Each structure stands twice: as C-alpha cells, then as structure tokens.
Amino acid sequence: MIFFNLCFEIEFYLKIAISCTILQQIFYWLLHNVELKFLTQVLLYWVVGSVSFYSIGLFIEKVIKKNDTLREKLTARVKKVKKQPFPSFTAKGIIIGEIRSLIAALMIVYLAPEVNRGNSLLLNLGWFLMRIIAADFCFYVTHWLFHRKFLRKIHLKHHEFADSSSFVAGHKSLTEYIIVSITDLLPIFIFGYDITQLCAWTIIGNAYNLEGHSSLSIFFVPSDFHDLHHTCFKGNYGIQGFWDRVFNTLNPPTKKSGIMFPVASLENLTIKSSSRLD
Template sequence: MQKLFNLCFELEFYIKIAISCAIVQQAFYFLLNNIEINFITQVLLYWLVGSISFYGIGFLIEKIKTNDVWREKLNARVKKVKKQPFPSFTVKGIITGEIKAFISALIILYLAPEVHRGNSLLLNLGWFLMRIVAADLCFYVSHRLFHTKLLYKIHLKHHEFSDSSSFVAGHKSLLEYIIVTLTDVLPIFIFGYDITQLCAWSFIGNAYNLEGHSSLSIFFIPSNFHDLHHTSFHGNYGIHGFWDRVFNTLNPTTKKPGIMFPVSLLEYKSIKSSLSNDRTI
C-alpha cells in the first residue's frame, strides 16, 4: 500500500504540472493564434514571459512568507536550519540575469525547429506530461553530475544556502545556468517547439521551481523534498522524487497533506485511521 501511495504521490506532481501547462497554453493560443509572429517577436515573448513570471511569482511567494499565519500554515520545512541573509537585488545583477535569459531564448529558438501543435487540450496534455517526465530525468542526470567530485565546484554557488528562499532558484554560476538550461530544453531540440507551449512551460516551470526553493507547499510542491537536498547536499537530485526513487537516491520526505495535495491527504487519513484501529484493538 505504501509503494502505491508513493507512486501516486509522484505521479500527482507530474499530472498537476501537465494540466497547469495545458491550461496556460490554451490562454497563449487564444491570444496569439490570429497574429503573425516573426522570429524576433517570438524571442522577445519567450524572454518576457520567463522574466516577468520569475520576478512576479517570486515576489508573490516571498510576500506570502512575510505573513506569519500563512507561512506557518504552508511551511514544508521540517528540519530547522540557521537562517541566512539572502543576496539583495542589484541593478547590475538584474541586468546581467536578463542578458543571460535573452541570449538563452535567442539561441534556443534559433536552433530548435518550430512545430505548430494547435490547441487540442488532450494532445497538449500528453505533450506536457511527456515533457515534465523527460525534463525531470534530464535534470536528475545533470544535477547528480554536479554533485560528483569532478563538477561539484560549479554547483557550490547554488548551495551557499541551507535555508532557502524562492529566488535561490536563480542563484547559479554562469556555467551551471548554461548546463541546466540546455538539459531543460533538450526535448525541445529533439521534438521542436510551439511558442504557445514554450511560454506555458516557462511560466509553470518558474512557478514550481520558485515554490520548490521557498520551503512552502502552496500548489505544486507537496513535501520538503528540495529542502532536504539543500540541507544534506546529497540525494533528492530530481525536480521531484520519481527518478530519485528509481535510482535509489531518495531521502525520505515529509509529505504535506492538504486540499491541494489529495494523495498526501488520503495517505495521512489512511495512516490516521489505521492507528486509531490499532488503539481500539
């Protein structure tokens, strides 16, 4: 039964990402379907969606964390760590980051073949489900390599923090940024891109990445999975726990039951019911 709960718990994350991406893709398709978009406009759109969603969602999450009631209610962190001051935003840092993001968008769209996939909700749902499973595997492989003796120095900047903030998601060395970006878009180079899908993926990808570094369980992140990685520096290399379970690198997580995480809630109620029955025997 526990293995079934674990499998459903990990699949729930993938399905939630796929459904969210498919819904957002529909919105972009509605906005862009009757507009002729040239290459430069696509680059600008992809870059703007990524940048605006990164800062917008990040500041929203950090605003939630300033509210004591919501922070306590949504907190996913179990193991306490010493609080750390996080890097402050600077004009130079923001400009440098946006230059990197724009150049990445330009290179990705220049090299990847464009494919128009339309707005079939079912087909897009299937595409995004494949996309998140593949992206998780690619990230797992690259991230695990970052923790080898050969490459760990590339990754040390990101691991300056045991405590975590949503914007730690973007705190990387230039080389790590390039490698992570390449692994994330590898399926796009293989299968081609549809600009509406790409924008939806960028938006939702920022949402779960920022939430995953915030120590909160709001919508996508149902456990302290990534908190444990920042605490121990070992294990939990994927976006979520599926590939870590497959390759036996999973640090057992504490799941956050709640209405947004039905599998965790069902498991929690099942365990609670089982304990109650044991006491009555």
C-alpha cells in the first residue's frame, strides 16, 4: 500500500514534468531565433497564461461537463454536496483578473533570474520536476497557514464553494492572490527561469489547477483529493497528496483508475488478485 501511494504521487509529478517538457520544446522551436526583450517576455507570459486559463476552463465546463457520458465517466467526486450556483463572468471581474495576472507576470520576469536552458530534454525535465515538487511544498505551507485562525479570513472567499467548478480556481481575495503569487516566485528564484519554460509551466499549471477544481479526473488529477478539501475545509493542503502524506494532514482520497491513471488501476488489480487468493 505504501509503495502504491508513493507511485501514485510520483505519477502526478512525472505527468506534470513530461507535459511541461513537451510544451517547452514547442515554445523553444517557435522562439529560439527570436530576441525577446523584457516587456515582450512579460506580455507573452501574460497572454499565454490568460488564454490558456479561459480556454481550458471553458472546454472543461462547456464541452466535457455538458456531455453526460463524459461527465459521469470522469467525475471524481465521491462525497456528494449540495449544488451551488457559481458566480457569472462580468467585464469588471475579467478586467481586474487580467490586471492581477499582468502584474504577477511583470513581478516574476523582473525579479527572477533568467537562465537560458535551450532545448535539452533532460535539463528541462529535471527543471520541471524540481519545479513541481518545490511548488507543491511552497503551496502546501502557504495553504496550511491560510487555514490557521490568524489567516483564515483571507482564504474564506475561495471556500465559498463546497461544490466546485473549474473557475473556482481563480476565485480568491486580492490578499490571497498576492501571497500565492509571491509564493510561486520562490521556486523560480531557486532554479531561475527560461521564458519557454515559463510559458509551458503556466499552461500545464492552469490545466491541473482547473481540472483539480472541476470535480473531474481527466488527465492530471487522479482522485477527489481537492474536492475533499473544499468539502471538509481541512486536510489536503498540497497540490497533490505527497506533502500531506509527509506531514500527516492527508484526508485519504478515492483514487480514479483508468487508462490515464495506471498506478491506481494496477493497485486495484493487485487488491482484487489478493482477495481472490485469500
């Protein structure tokens, strides 16, 4: 069981790192002969992040969830909660969100050290693997603090929803957004950044964040890990369960097996085989 739990978390990290590496190669192919100055890098990073956030979120909500067969097959939520109406998009909300995103992109590109890593597959895979593990740890610590009494009010806006929808991922107070953005800087300060890596990271980061709040297991999210966090308001503070296992704050999720989640499928087969032998 411990072995499968470890493999379960490694599978998530590897999916993120490999997906980011593939996308980084595409961005490198498109941009390696182009001289990108500071402002161009900021605008590129911002546009890629914003377009991917809305397009992935709308695809999940308006395409996948509208298909009854897909929604039923991919639903990760096990513990049912009362359905809630989610806030509708407004021009004011979108504009404020985009200003926040632009400022965050400006901060990251201005403050973090730039390192040109080229198109080395191993170097970029290693960077992304370290990046997701470090980002998960930073997020775990910050998120755990948000659930302590002295910071809880900052986080309550995000927890207006026990039921969850993709765009709840961006439903935060301004203070929380600033703190999370600063936290996201820390791994980049440690490892430096390449603009092609940042563009790849923001797309994949949006993908797993939106999926994690959608109550679906599509590709990256292998359980109802984050659904349980919104339902119970405690435990499961990380992006995925590794650091929660380490610090004993895990609210055990129900794993989603299937072709996209081979570790959970293999664990199920092993349990079934053992029960037959017994």
